[in-house]
Amino acid sequence: xxxxxxxxxxxxxxxxxxxxxxxxxxxxxxxxxxxxxxxxxxxxxxxxxxxxxxxxxxxxxxxxxxxxxxxxxxxxxxxxxxxxxxxxxxxxxxxxxxxxxxxxxxxxxxxxxxxxxxxxxxxxxxxxxxxxxxxxxxxxxxxxxxxxxxxxxxxxxxxxxxxxxxxxxxxxxxxxxxxxxxxxxxxxxxxxxxxxxxxxxxxxxxxxxxxxxxxxxxxxxxxxxxxxxxxxxxxxxxxxxxxxxxxxxxxxxxxxxxxxxxxxxxxxxxxxxxxxxxxxxxxxxxxxxx
Amino acid sequence: xxxxxxxxxxxxxxxxxxxxxxxxxxxxxxxxxxxxxxxxxxxxxxxxxxxxxxxxxxxxxxxxxxxxxxxxxxxxxxxxxxxxxxxxxxxxxxxxxxxxxxxxxxxxxxxxxxxxxxxxxxxxxxxxxxxxxxxxxxxxxxxxxxxxxxxxxxxxxxxxxxxxxxxxxxxxxxxxxxxxxxxxxxxxxxxxxxxxxxxxxxxxxxxxxxxxxxxxxxxxxxxxxxxxxxxxxxxxxxxxxxxxxxxxxxxxxxxxxxxxxxxxxxxxxxxxxxxxxxxxxxxxxxxxxxxxxxxxxxxxxxxxxxxxxxxxxxxxxxxxxxxxxxxxxxxxxxxxxxxxxxxxxxxxxxxxxxxxxxxxxxxxx
Numbered sequence: 001x002x003x004x005x006x007x008x009x010x011x012x013x014x015x016x017x018x019x020x021x022x023x024x025x026x027x028x029x030x031x032x033x034x035x036x037x038x039x040x041x042x043x044x045x046x047x048x049x050x051x052x053x054x055x056x057x058x059x060x061x062x063x064x065x066x067x068x069x070x071x072x073x074x075x076x077x078x079x080x081x082x083x084x085x086x087x088x089x090x091x092x093x094x095x096x097x098x099x100x101x102x103x104x105x106x107x108x109x110x111x112x113x114x115x116x117x118x119x120x121x122x123x124x125x126x127x128x129x130x131x132x133x134x135x136x137x138x139x140x141x142x143x144x145x146x147x148x149x150x151x152x153x154x155x156x157x158x159x160x161x162x163x164x165x166x167x168x169x170x171x172x173x174x175x176x177x178x179x180x181x182x183x184x185x186x187x188x189x190x191x192x193x194x195x196x197x198x199x200x201x202x203x204x205x206x207x208x209x210x211x212x213x214x215x216x217x218x219x220x221x222x223x224x225x226x227x228x229x230x231x232x233x234x235x236x237x238x239x240x241x242x243x244x245x246x247x248x249x250x251x252x253x254x255x256x257x258x259x260x261x262x263x264x265x266x267x268x269x270x271x272x273x274x275x276x277x278x279x280x281x282x283x284x285x286x287x288x289x290x
Numbered sequence: 291x292x293x294x295x296x297x298x299x300x301x302x303x304x305x306x307x308x309x310x311x312x313x314x315x316x317x318x319x320x321x322x323x324x325x326x327x328x329x330x331x332x333x334x335x336x337x338x339x340x341x342x343x344x345x346x347x348x349x350x351x352x353x354x355x356x357x358x359x360x361x362x363x364x365x366x367x368x369x370x371x372x373x374x375x376x377x378x379x380x381x382x383x384x385x386x387x388x389x390x391x392x393x394x395x396x397x398x399x400x401x402x403x404x405x406x407x408x409x410x411x412x413x414x415x416x417x418x419x420x421x422x423x424x425x426x427x428x429x430x431x432x433x434x435x436x437x438x439x440x441x442x443x444x445x446x447x448x449x450x451x452x453x454x455x456x457x458x459x460x461x462x463x464x465x466x467x468x469x470x471x472x473x474x475x476x477x478x479x480x481x482x483x484x485x486x487x488x489x490x491x492x493x494x495x496x497x498x499x500x501x502x503x504x505x506x507x508x509x510x511x512x513x514x515x516x517x518x519x520x521x522x523x524x525x526x527x528x529x530x531x532x533x534x535x536x537x538x539x540x541x542x543x544x545x546x547x548x549x550x551x552x553x554x555x556x557x558x559x560x561x562x563x564x565x566x567x568x569x570x571x572x573x574x575x576x577x578x579x580x581x582x583x584x585x586x587x588x589x590x591x592x593x594x595x596x597x598x599x600x601x602x603x604x605x606x607x608x609x610x611x612x613x614x615x616x617x618x619x620x621x622x623x624x625x626x627x628x629x630x631x632x633x634x635x636x637x638x639x640x641x642x643x644x645x646x647x648x649x650x651x652x653x654x655x
Contacts, residue, residue: 179379179381181377181378181379181381182381184343184346184348184368184375184377184381185375185377185381185439185442187347187348187367187368187369188346188368188373188374188375188395188443189394189395189398189442190369190395190398190399191394191398192398195398199383199385199386199394200383203383203384203385204384
């Protein structure tokens with residue numbers, strides 16, 4: 001049967017196009033506009049071509065921010081994913097305590113970023129914070145405003161506290177979808193606990209884990225508020241991640257051109273990584289659907 | 291291989307069962323003879339799977355003991371019982387190949403690789419999967435997956451018992467016959483004790499030496515397929531086995547006779563029982579008559595099912611089925627039914643009553 005060709009159907013996607021244009025495309029184009037021009041104020045702009053991009057690619061500042069960013073994302077993924085799986089495996093499977101745990105675990109997820117930052121900023125203070133004071137009293141020299149390692153540990157622990165629940169909840173959902181017969185069959189086959197995890201639980205969780213990793217990667221790669229509130233990017237530039245650096249550049253120094261070039265490259269990196277995740281996820285789905 | 295004894299076994303899913311109704315499996319004593327093939331037959335929810343899971347150790351019974359060759363295994367872990375079980379829905383390890391799936395139970399038991407390879411080869415031939423040994427199990431069809439599940443059960447040659455929990459539900463009909471024949475052959479070759487749970491009477495009757503019929507958490511009869519057909523111990527067995535099931539008539543007993551409505555039937559033997567008395571007659575033993583003595587009946591319809599005809603009759607408001615041979619003409623003026631004496635069973639409160647004394651000249655059944 002021949003399909004009817006009707007070009008009027010394009011009108012049906014028009015509302016979406018208009019919405020996306022206003023919410024994403026037009027703002028993005030203003031950034032593109034800034035990235036190829038220079039200004040000395042008074043709304044007078046000069047054509048700068050690709051100079052800002054070249055500058056940024058040669059800038060140590062951007063590369064080291066990117067390095068810190070990748071390290072941060074790698075560390076929190078390496079902690080949160082195994083920890084989330086571990087928590088999910090040990091949660092009560094049903095009954096009151098299961099619901100109780102679920103609610104308890106989702107609490108950190110409900111707290112606004114800003115508040116999380118403030119909580120940890122105070123929590124870690126040596127003079128009045130419970131954590132900082134305790135560590136200090138135990139004779140551990142802890143000070144996240146002056147020591148790079150301490151600052152990193154604080155920011156990472158904060159992120160783990162805030163987001164491990166997400167991985168755990170997703171992994172838990174994946175685990176719950178495994179029929180009892182699988183566990184029973186594994187018992188009959190005398191599978192070890194490790195084999196049950198490796199051959200039953202992990203494969204069944206693979207799909208949700210990919211989503212968890214994608215979400216955590218994207219969120220951590222774009223993280224701004226929490227470390228900004230706690231450390232302000234310091235000490236020095238030790239916890240200045242990409243977003244923090246970008247904001248400093250764009251709003252602190254008002255270097256619109258370099259900041260626009262920076263943010264476009266930032267955007268492209270995120271696009272590229274998302275595409276890789278998307279491809280991997282759809283291949284997994286296709287294999288399962290076969 | 292072992293003889294499995296169930297001693298005063300009962301199970302309730304409730305923590306504090308108050309009455310007998312709270313038990314999913316009511317008190318039960320039974321010996322599963324070593325090397326026999328049993329079918330556990332009953333409607334859904336009658337306790338079949340509960341019983342199976344107790345034997346395999348997936349469930350600990352609330353009372354009673356499970357003995358393997360006299361050794362108490364009631365609380366032993368599944369792994370220590372050396373039992374193979376196949377479930378209703380296929381369980382395969384998705385990320386493994388078919389070969390790794392079949393080898394998995396053997397690997398866990400630390401067999402040497404030559405032996406594993408030999409057994410996997412044998413079993414894969416048996417289930418007809420030897421061409422697909424190196425495929426990933428993920429993405430196989432449901433019946434291929436179930437064949438792998440069966441294979442994982444059969445690959446262990448030294449098991450105490452092989453338990454099947456409605457394993458052929460998801461399998462194509464033509465494949466069902468083949469696999470059931472394979473199981474039967476496996477039983478003949480190795481002599482494993484096999485317990486096969488099903489709600490399909492054909493499956494039960496063709497597979498098993500002995501059929502255990504369960505109803506409402508209780509074992510109502512254990513016997514050969516022939517016993518179940520000719521002498522159902524409980525009205526449920528009469529109704530559940532046979533197609534159509536046994537006809538039941540409310541009756542009152544009077545020595546060697548019974549009164550059904552206004553008619554009197556000769557039972558051919560002397561019975562004494564009290565309670566709710568019913569006469570059970572299989573459709574095969576109902577005779578259609580025109581005139582004479584017998585129970586008044588009216589033909590409702592006749593169904594031709596190929597090898598025979600099923601005649602549905604109306605007897606005082608209840609439906610009664612009779613079976614007539616394919617070639618038999620059914621007279622238009624049928625207005626009575628009679629019973630062949632050898633097909634008569636008497637039930638008191640749903641349980642079969644033995645004749646107290648046979649009328650001279652008639653064989654005891």
